[in-house]
Every structure is written in C-alpha cells, then in structure tokens.
Amino acid sequence: MAVPVFAPWDDPTQKPLIQFKGVTKRFGDFTAIDNQTLDIYTREFFALLGPSGCGKTTMMRMLAGFEQPTEGQILIGGKDMKGVPPNEREVNMMFQSYALFPHLSVWENIAFGLRRMNQSKDVLEARVEEMLRLTRLTKFAKRKPHQISGGQRQRVALARSLARAPKLLLLDEPLGALDKKLREETQFELMDIQEKTGTTFVIVTHDQEEAMTVASRIAVMDEGRVIQVATPSNIYEAPNSVYVADFIGDVNIIEGAAKRAGDGYDITWAEGVAPLHTRKEEGELIAIPDGGKAYLAIRPEKVAIHTEKPQGMTNAVQGRIIDVAYLGNLSTYHVRLANGTMVRAQTANTRRLALRPFTWEDEVWLSWTDTAAILLAE
Amino acid sequence: MRRLSWFNVTSLTLGFAFLYLPMVILVIYSFNASKLVTVWAGFSTKWYGELLQNQAFLDAAWVTLKVGVAASTLATVLGTMAALVLVRAGRFPGRTLFSGMIYAPLVMPEVITGLSLLLLFISLGVDRGVFTIILAHTTFAMCYVSVVVSSRLVTFDQSLEEAALDLGCSPFSAFRLVTLPIIAPAVISGWLLAFTLSLDDLVIASFTAGPSATTLPIKIFSAVRLGVSPEINALCTIMISIVAVGVIGTSLATKRAAQRQKRDEQAAARAAG
Numbered sequence: 001m002a003v004p005v006f007a008p009w010d011d012p013t014q015k016p017l018i019q020f021k022g023v024t025k026r027f028g029d030f031t032a033i034d035n036q037t038l039d040i041y042t043r044e045f046f047a048l049l050g051p052s053g054c055g056k057t058t059m060m061r062m063l064a065g066f067e068q069p070t071e072g073q074i075l076i077g078g079k080d081m082k083g084v085p086p087n088e089r090e091v092n093m094m095f096q097s098y099a100l101f102p103h104l105s106v107w108e109n110i111a112f113g114l115r116r117m118n119q120s121k122d123v124l125e126a127r128v129e130e131m132l133r134l135t136r137l138t139k140f141a142k143r144k145p146h147q148i149s150g151g152q153r154q155r156v157a158l159a160r161s162l163a164r165a166p167k168l169l170l171l172d173e174p175l176g177a178l179d180k181k182l183r184e185e186t187q188f189e190l191m192d193i194q195e196k197t198g199t200t201f202v203i204v205t206h207d208q209e210e211a212m213t214v215a216s217r218i219a220v221m222d223e224g225r226v227i228q229v230a231t232p233s234n235i236y237e238a239p240n241s242v243y244v245a246d247f248i249g250d251v252n253i254i255e256g257a258a259k260r261a262g263d264g265y266d267i268t269w270a271e272g273v274a275p276l277h278t279r280k281e282e283g284e285l286i287a288i289p290d291g292g293k294a295y296l297a298i299r300p301e302k303v304a305i306h307t308e309k310p311q312g313m314t315n316a317v318q319g320r321i322i323d324v325a326y327l328g329n330l331s332t333y334h335v336r337l338a339n340g341t342m343v344r345a346q347t348a349n350t351r352r353l354a355l356r357p358f359t360w361e362d363e364v365w366l367s368w369t370d371t372a373a374i375l376l377a378e
Numbered sequence: 379m380r381r382l383s384w385f386n387v388t389s390l391t392l393g394f395a396f397l398y399l400p401m402v403i404l405v406i407y408s409f410n411a412s413k414l415v416t417v418w419a420g421f422s423t424k425w426y427g428e429l430l431q432n433q434a435f436l437d438a439a440w441v442t443l444k445v446g447v448a449a450s451t452l453a454t455v456l457g458t459m460a461a462l463v464l465v466r467a468g469r470f471p472g473r474t475l476f477s478g479m480i481y482a483p484l485v486m487p488e489v490i491t492g493l494s495l496l497l498l499f500i501s502l503g504v505d506r507g508v509f510t511i512i513l514a515h516t517t518f519a520m521c522y523v524s525v526v527v528s529s530r531l532v533t534f535d536q537s538l539e540e541a542a543l544d545l546g547c548s549p550f551s552a553f554r555l556v557t558l559p560i561i562a563p564a565v566i567s568g569w570l571l572a573f574t575l576s577l578d579d580l581v582i583a584s585f586t587a588g589p590s591a592t593t594l595p596i597k598i599f600s601a602v603r604l605g606v607s608p609e610i611n612a613l614c615t616i617m618i619s620i621v622a623v624g625v626i627g628t629s630l631a632t633k634r635a636a637q638r639q640k641r642d643e644q645a646a647a648r649a650a651g
Contacts, residue, residue: 064540066540085543086540087545087546091544093540093544095541097535097537099538101541101542101556113546146639146646147643148649149647152646160545161544161545164545
C-alpha cells in the first residue's frame with residue numbers, strides 16, 4: 001500500500017499555518033531578519049538551520065511573541081499576530097536551557113500551563129498523567145528538576161510545552177545539551193511524538209544532521225535571510241547555492257567557466273585538460289551565459305576512485321592521494337589534482353583493510369557521472 | 379590543611395577579642411547582683427525581672443518592633459521593585475543616574491539623611507511620630523534591599539519568566555508564580571537586613587521621632603546619659619541573643635539547603651550514568 005506523500009507545500013489548495021510576509025527585524029542598527037517571506041504548513045516538522053547569529057532564533061522568538069517584527073506581518077492560522085502577547089498565542093516553546101521551574105516538581109512543571117486554562121481538576125490531572133506517559137516520566141513525577149538527569153529534564157521541558165496542546169510547538173536547540181548518543185535517540189523520540197500528537201513543530205538548530213533527520217522541510221539561513229527552503233533530500237541533492245551545498249554535508253566545489261554543450265554545459269576548470277560535462281536527468285539546468293563563472297558541487301560519495309583511467313567517462317581527473325581518513329565504515333580519500341584543487345572521494349569499506357588497493361601517495365583517477373555534479377552560479 | 383602557627387593563633391585571638399570582648403563584658407555584667415555597674419557582687423537575674431516591670435522600656439520596644447516590621451516590609455516591596463527595573467529594563471535615559479542614586483544613601487552620612495528628612499517633615503507639616511520613623515527607615519533601608527535583590531536578579535535566568543509567559547501567565551502572575559518564589563531567599567534576606575538596620579538605628583530615628591514615639595535605641599541612649607544601669611545591660615543582652623539566634627539559624631538553614639541540593643544533584647547524575 002502506497003503511503004500518500006506528505007507535501008502540503010506543493011499543494012496550492014493548502015493554507016499555510018504560519019505566514020511570514022515581508023518580515024524585517026532590526027535591533028538598533030543591526031538587521032537580524034531581512035524582508036523575509038516564508039510559509040509553514042500544519043503538521044510540518046520545520047527546521048530553521050544556520051550558523052549562530054543567522055537570525056534563526058529571532059524568527060522563533062517572533063513566532064512565540066517575545067519579539068515584534070519591525071516591518072511586515074506574521075500570521076498564525078490566518079490571524080495577524082501583531083501585538084498579541086506570548087500568553088495569548090496558541091504557541092508553546094521549548095527553551096534551549098529548558099527553563100524548568102526549579103521550585104516546582106516535575107508534575108507541577110507540566111501542570112503549570114494547564115492551570116492557566118481554567119480546566120477542571122480531573123481534566124488537568126488526566127492531561128498531566130498522559131504527558132508523563134508520553135515522555136516516560138511517570139516515575140519521576142514527584143522529583144524536582146535538580147533531582148533528575150539532563151535527558152529527563154529535556155523530556156520534562158517537552159512535556160510541559162506540549163501539555164497545552166498548542167497549534168505550534170517551537171523548539172530552540174532542543175537537543176544541544178545532550179551527548180551524541182542520547183541526542184540521536186531523542187531525535188527519533190521527537191519525530192515519534194510529533195507524529196502522535198499531530199502538532200506542527202518548528203525547530204531551530206545549527207546541527208545539520210539533526211535537521212536532516214527530523215525535519216520535513218529545512219530552511220537554510222545566513223545573515224538574516226533564508227537561502228533555501230526544501231526537503232532534506234532536495235537540500236542535499238539540489239542545493240541552490242554554494243553556501244547551502246557547503247553547509248549541508250561534505251562537498252567538493254570546482255570552479256570554472258561554463259559553455260553550453262549539447263544537453264548540458266561544459267565546464268573549463270584548468271589549462272590543458274578536457275572540460276567537465278554536466279547535465280540534469282530531468283528538468284532544466286540553471287542558465288549561465290557562455291564563458292560565465294560556474295561552480296560544480298560534487299558530493300564525495302558520488303566520486304569514484306580508480307587506479308587506471310576509467311574508460312568511457314567524460315568526467316575523469318587525475319591526482320595524487322594526500323590523505324586517507326578512515327572512519328571504519330567509510331574511507332575518505334583526499335586527492336590533489338594537477339592544478340592544486342583538492343577533491344574528496346568517499347568509498348564504503350566493503351572489504352577488509354588489507355585488500356583495499358589505495359594508499360598515501362598513489363596516483364589515482366577520479367570520476368563521476370554527468371548527472372552527479374550540481375551546477376551552481378553562486 | 380595547614381597547621382595553626384603561633385602567629386595565626388595570636389591574630390585570631392586578638393581579632394576576636396577586639397570584636398567580642400566588649401559584648402562579653404556587657405553580658406557578664408547583666409548578671410551582676412550589684413547596682414553599681416563596675417563592681418561585681420555575685421550572680422543574679424534580678425535585672426531581667428526589673429526590666430519586665432519597666433513600662434517605658436517595654437513601650438519603646440513595642441514601638442521599635444512596629445517600626446521595624448512596617449519599615450522593612452515597605453522597604454522590601456519598594457527595593458525589590460527598584461531592583462527589578464534597574465536589572466531588567468534595558469537602556470532608558472537616566473538609567474546610570476538612577477542606579478547610582480539608589481546606592482547613594484548607602485554612603486550618605488546618617489546625620490544628613492536624618493536632618494533632611496526632619497526638614498521635609500517640618501515643611502510638609504507632618505506630625506512626627508511612629509509614622510515618620512517608618513517613612514524615614516523605609517527610605518534608607520530600601521536601597522540596601524535593592525542591592526541585595528538586584529545581585530540575585532543579575533544571575534536569574536530570564537527564560538524562566540519567558541517560559542511562564544509562554545505557558546499562559548500574564549506578566550504579573552509570571553512574577554508572582556515564578557520569579558518571586560525563586561528570588562525569595564534574597565528578598566527575605568533583604569527584609570532581615572532592613573529589619574536589623576531599623577532595629578538599631580539611633581541617628582535617623584532621633585531626628586524623625588516625635589515626643590509621642592521613642593524607639594529602643596533612643597531610650598537606651600538617653601538612659602545611658604543618666605548613667606549606665608544594669609537594666610540596660612540586661613536589655614542589650616536580650617537583643618544580642620535574639621540577633622545571634624537569628625544569624626546562626628539562618629546560616630545553618632542555608633548550609634543544609636545547599637548540602638541537600640548537592641546530594642540530590644549527585645544522585646541524579648549517578649542514576650543517569
């Protein structure tokens with residue numbers, strides 16, 4: 001049975017839950033967010049990804065109501081949020097520091113938001129118990145925040161922010177304080193909880209792996225602007241700029257001059273060697289004038305490594321292995337080409353160590369298919 | 379740990395003698411049977427009994443207590459509010475001036491504070507009495523409270539208050555339900571400090587007290603001018619013991635709480651690891 005693909009952003013009949021309309025936020029002379037327009041849909045797990053200081057936290061704080069946009073509009077569920085204070089928004093936030101109330105028990109922390117809703121005692125208690133079960137904290141209900149571990153505190157913070165069943169949950173670097181292993185487990189837990197509750201999640205993170213794992217769509221940000229919004233696989237396979245390609249995962253960038261050739265472009269990248277060719281399997285490549293500057297972005301795992309010149313490959317370049325990074329399951333070969341460009345090639349270590357044919361200082365050939373590289377103009 | 383050398387021992391002894399010898403002598407002489415303060419005539423507690431018969435002293439003690447509680451409570455409310463604004467509010471015109479001005483009364487000679495308040499009350503035509511002492515004590519104790527509370531607020535994680543707002547609190551209930559309980563220890567010590575200051579203030583009180591209201595320090599001071607009586611020694615001994623019990627009790631409670639917190643955190647870390 002085919003599962004229908006969750007892609008409301010491709011469906012013109014869907015109304016977005018959150019709309020940023022030309023939002024600008026300035027702090028004094030500093031522009032944190034620059035004329036931003038962005039739609040986020042119901043039930044999405046949306047990631048705002050970028051280095052620190054790129055404005056992702058400001059976007060989130062504007063959604064929560066802690067900051068007001070200097071210009072533009074933010075709509076949640078079609079309603080303009082201008083002047084609506086945080087306590088009157090159907091939005092809850094999980095803070096980076098967790099911000100658990102140290103003087104209240106785990107149970108009271110979770111009940112805190114519910115107590116502001118004028119519910120009956122039974123409803124409130126049932127909801128707290130439900131949240132405790134969802135986050136597997138029932139055993140710790142009576143403890144104070146300083147009596148539980150970091151991972152448990154993270155779950156209390158999540159339970160507390162979910163208790164009011166908000167339309168939108170904001171997560172500010174929710175896993176930043178956890179160690180790697182716990183972080184990975186928690187990512188899957190978060191996705192699970194997001195699916196179970198059907199809440200729209202917006203997560204802020206600087207960790208690209210985390211964003212790739214959890215998000216339905218990612219907005220890559222830099223200096224107050226969203227550079228690209230796309231699904232994790234599109235961000236990885238079809239970045240729209242060198243910045244995005246470089247920010248997400250490992251990438252080799254080869255710079256050259258483009259020239260229209262057949263169904264694609266030839267890229268002249270060095271003197272005295274054949275140009276590289278690139279085309280797209282379907283759709284059109286971006287338009288670059290003849291002789292214009294172009295960049296080829298090639299992921300290391302799409303570069304094959306050979307001892308002899310591969311036959312019938314247009315894109316084959318020769319170089320010398322400078323470094324080998326052995327990661328257990330993978331090895332990355334750092335190869336210097338004749339003109340000094342470094343290219344990384346990654347191979348899966350399907351054979352035992354002694355049987356692999358490449359090592360330091362070997363002369364090797366690297367190749368990739370015509371469709372492996374992404375052509376970028378900037 | 380380093381052993382105590384003869385030098386350390388001597389310094390310690392001299393230091394403590396300097397601080398506490400006068401009080402020790404006072405306490406000892408409060409149990410003197412003789413009416414002459416400087417002549418030891420055997421142990422007796424009769425002066426404590428006489429003290430309880432002395433209506434003037436009891437009245438003064440009652441006034442002092444009323445003034446202390448009222449002034450320190452008012453000072454705590456106002457001082458906490460001032461601290462909140464000075465720590466929280468970002469830049470506003472005159473911010474530096476305001477924060478400087480809140481500290482000024484700390485270094486202002488009390489004579490000047492007292493005199494200026496006296497002039498103010500006279501020019502406003504306010505009858506001097508308990509009410510004016512309360513106002514005067516509130517004025518000078520408030521800045522101590524705001525110093526104590528603001529030093530706590532500086533380290534207060536503001537995302538706690540944001541979390542409360544986010545969970546549906548109005549700004550006032552966020553303060554009442556989250557900020558206040560967390561900074562309560564600082565607010566309480568601010569109150570205690572204000573109370574102590576009000577309790578032993580002589581200078582400002584004598585400027586602002588009228589004939590109808592005499593505080594204990596004023597009463598003691600005027601009694602001593604007629605000669606030190608063993609009754610005064612007894613009174614002072616009682617005051618010393620109240621203060622000592624208060625200080626020791628508070629520090630023990632603080633230490634206990636800190637130890638418990640540490641133990642809990644270690645237990646949580648062990649359970650996680």
